[in-house]
Structures are given as structure tokens and as C-alpha cells.
Amino acid sequence: MKATQPDNIVARATFSLRMIAAMTLASALVLAHSTAHAADWVVSGNDGKYQRVEGRDTYLPDPPPDTLTLLDASQFPPQVKATVEVENGIQGPPQAVAVTPDGALALVAAPTRYDEAAKKLVMDTFLQVVDLHATPPTVTRIELGTHPQGIAIDRSGRLALVTGVDGRVAVVGIEGNTAKIDDWIKLGDKRLAGVSFTHDGRHALVSLRDEQGVAVLDVNGGHVSDSGVRLSAGVAPYTIDVSSDGKWAVVSDVGLAGLPNYKGKLAGDADAVTLIDVSHEPFRAVQHITVPSLPEGVAISPDGRWIGVQAMDGSNLTPDNPGRHARGKVVLFAIRNGEAHKVAEAPGGEAAQGIVFTADSKYLIVQFNVEHQLALYAVNGGHLRDTGKRIEIKGGPSSLRTTPR
Numbered sequence: 001m002k003a004t005q006p007d008n009i010v011a012r013a014t015f016s017l018r019m020i021a022a023m024t025l026a027s028a029l030v031l032a033h034s035t036a037h038a039a040d041w042v043v044s045g046n047d048g049k050y051q052r053v054e055g056r057d058t059y060l061p062d063p064p065p066d067t068l069t070l071l072d073a074s075q076f077p078p079q080v081k082a083t084v085e086v087e088n089g090i091q092g093p094p095q096a097v098a099v100t101p102d103g104a105l106a107l108v109a110a111p112t113r114y115d116e117a118a119k120k121l122v123m124d125t126f127l128q129v130v131d132l133h134a135t136p137p138t139v140t141r142i143e144l145g146t147h148p149q150g151i152a153i154d155r156s157g158r159l160a161l162v163t164g165v166d167g168r169v170a171v172v173g174i175e176g177n178t179a180k181i182d183d184w185i186k187l188g189d190k191r192l193a194g195v196s197f198t199h200d201g202r203h204a205l206v207s208l209r210d211e212q213g214v215a216v217l218d219v220n221g222g223h224v225s226d227s228g229v230r231l232s233a234g235v236a237p238y239t240i241d242v243s244s245d246g247k248w249a250v251v252s253d254v255g256l257a258g259l260p261n262y263k264g265k266l267a268g269d270a271d272a273v274t275l276i277d278v279s280h281e282p283f284r285a286v287q288h289i290t291v292p293s294l295p296e297g298v299a300i301s302p303d304g305r306w307i308g309v310q311a312m313d314g315s316n317l318t319p320d321n322p323g324r325h326a327r328g329k330v331v332l333f334a335i336r337n338g339e340a341h342k343v344a345e346a347p348g349g350e351a352a353q354g355i356v357f358t359a360d361s362k363y364l365i366v367q368f369n370v371e372h373q374l375a376l377y378a379v380n381g382g383h384l385r386d387t388g389k390r391i392e393i394k395g396g397p398s399s400l401r402t403t404p405r
């Protein structure tokens with residue numbers, strides 16, 4: 001029987017409603033799928049020329065190139081997505097790389113090369129800009145006139161800060177696949193180290209490695225200035241990380257071994273990590289936490305619950321030193337009621353470097369420099385566990401950072 005006009009209207013309306021429902025469901029599924037599989041970008045800078053042998057610095061006669069490795073840590077284990085030849089070195093804080101939120105652009109500092117004829121390590125003075133969306137990825141250089149150290153990119157992906165060994169911070173503007181120096185800030189006369197933005201992007205923290213303490217920078221509409229505020233830290237503040245909940249920052253203090261040309265003999269004595277309250281102004285250092293020697297890398301989980309520390313614990317020393325240990329330690333602290341409490345530790349690598357959390361706060365990625373590996377640890381609610389998973393790297397991983405969170 002032929003449908004009447006009202007029947008046709010009802011049928012069309014019913015069909016339209018079903019189509020809308022189906023499209024809404026499909027859109028929801030696509031959104032859920034894309035959210036569940038949103039990339040968690042991590043970059044590792046790797047030194048191909050340097051090799052630590054039982055605590056002694058050596059340089060390979062015919063080394064592979066230094067590289068930058070791009071990983072996606074949204075799945076376990078993280079997947080390597082790209083490897084690019086750059087110039088990178090182990091000397092300096094393990095935060096000499098950074099990547100934009102979309103994974104399109106990376107910045108690489110700490111450029112070094114070994115002069116075989118002169119038997120000398122050369123510290124170059126340029127920042128490297130890596131276009132990861134180009135096929136193949138391209139690398140351009142920006143001359144700074146000083147050897148760059150730590151790098152941080154803000155959550156907008158349009159502003160970066162690069163610390164130097166001359167006490168200055170370069171303010172870098174990012175637009176698309178290009179970057180340029182917009183300004184310089186003078187904080188001191190000696191080496192700076194790590195740098196990180198606060199979650200709201202209104203401030204940045206900079207380690208005054210040789211002159212001690214942590215400088216607070218003000219950020220307003222892309223303009224960066226020295227607030228004049230200085231925060232307490234331990235000896236030789238080094239790496240800095242900030243939680244995504246906007247409450248905490250943590251600084252590793254590498255002690256006497258981190259001071260310039262220190263002449264004394266060290267035997268792996270304890271060092272410290274500093275917990276800073278950034279939830280309101282003025283910021284305040286609230287706790288100095290004892291950790292094994294040389295906390296080279298430190299990370300705070302995005303949810304603000306955990307602090308991960310990669311400490312060398314004497315694994316950087318020579319066999320004749322009584323403080324020598326074959327492996328370092330990965331130490332986990334829980335933040336409870338405004339204080340950090342040690343909850344677990346596990347064996348680490350030999351003289352390992354950087355450490356970061358995955359975006360879900362469930363895993364730690366640690367750079368095993370001597371072993372040329374990235375090691376994966378499960379946090380498991382405070383029960384730290386080495387998963388045994390390793391990502392092989394060509395060269396010694398020396399700097400490690402996640403996308404801004």
C-alpha cells in the first residue's frame with residue numbers, strides 16, 4: 001500500500017532521528033577513540049660519541065651520530081616514531097631537549113662534538129630546531145653565542161626558554177615549524193641549568209646551578225621578565241619539573257659534584273631534592289628531601305601525586321672509589337599533606353640520566369646511558385616495579401622531556 005503524506009512525514013522524521021542518533025554515536029566513538037589514543041610525545045636526546053667506562057669518560061674513535069628520538073608513550077611500551085641526526089651531548093642537565101604539544105617541532109640544546117686531533121670536547125653555541133613533520137625531518141640552527149643547556153616549551157607551544165652557561169635565558173618564539181630568538185634575560189654570570197614553566201604559563205622556574213637557588217620568571221602575553229624572586233634549593237640545583245595540577249615543582253640538587261671544576265674527591269655522599277609549593281604566590285620551597293648521590297633526573301607526575309628520582313648513587317664513580325656502585329637507583333616519593341614521603345626504590349642503570357612520567361602517571365621512563373636503553377618502570381599505586389621492558393637507543397640517552405602538560 002502506498003504511504004499517505006502524513007505517513008511519509010513520520011517516516012522521514014523517524015529516519016532523520018535515527019541518522020542523527022547514529023551520527024552522534026559515531027562521532028562519540030571517534031572522539032573517544034581519538035582521546036584514548038591521543039599521542040603522549042616524548043623526546044630523547046642521545047650522545048653517540050661519548051661512552052662512560054667504569055666511571056671514566058671515553059670517546060669512541062668512529063662514533064655513530066648523536067640523535068633525537070621521538071616516542072609516543074600513549075601506549076605501552078612506548079613506540080619510537082622518528083630518529084633524527086642532531087648534535088647533542090651528555091654534559092649538562094638531562095633537560096636539553098623539548099617538543100611542542102602537537103609533536104611537530106623539537107628543540108635540541110647541549111650541542112657538543114669531539115675534536116679527535118686535539119683530544120678535546122667542543123661545546124658549540126647553537127640551538128637546533130627540528131621540524132618533525134617534514135619528510136624527512138629537517139634540522140636548522142640558531143646561533144646563540146653561548147652554549148645552551150636546559151629547554152622548556154609552554155603549553156601553548158608558542159614560547160620556549162633556553163638556559164645558557166653564561167647566566168642568560170633566551171626567549172624563543174615558535175610559529176609553525178620555525179623558531180626565533182625574541183629576547184634575552186640576564187639572571188647571573190655563571191651556568192644555568194634546568195627550566196620549566198608553571199602549568200598556568202604565568203611563570204617559569206630556572207636553576208641557578210653555579211650561583212645557587214631557583215629564579216622565578218614572570219610570563220605575560222609572551223613577554224618574559226625576571227621577577228627578582230629567588231627560592232631556596234640545595235647545592236647545585238639542576239633539573240626542574242612542575243606538576244600538571246598546578247600545585248608543585250621539584251628540583252634536583254646534585255651537590256658538590258655539580259659545581260664548576262670541583263677539586264675535592266667525592267665518594268657518593270647523599271644529595272637532595274627540593275619540593276616547591278607553586279599553588280599560590282609567593283612560591284615557597286617547603287621541603288628538602290635526602291636522596292642518593294647525584295639525582296641527575298627528577299620528575300613529578302602529572303597528577304601531582306608522585307616524585308620520581310633517578311640517582312646515580314655512585315655508579316658514576318671509578319672502581320677504586322669506596323662509594324662506587326654498579327647501578328644507580330630509581331626512587332619514588334608520594335606527596336601527602338604537603339610533604340614528600342619515600343615509598344619505594346628499585347635498581348636503576350649505570351650513571352643513568354633523565355626521567356619522566358607518562359601522561360597517565362602510571363609509568364616512569366628512565367634513560368640508561370651506559371646501556372644505551374630507555375627503561376620502563378610501573379608506579380602501581382606506589383609499588384615501584386621495573387617492568388623489564390627496554391627500548392634500545394643508538395647512542396647514550398642523555399636528555400629526556402615530555403610534551404608540555
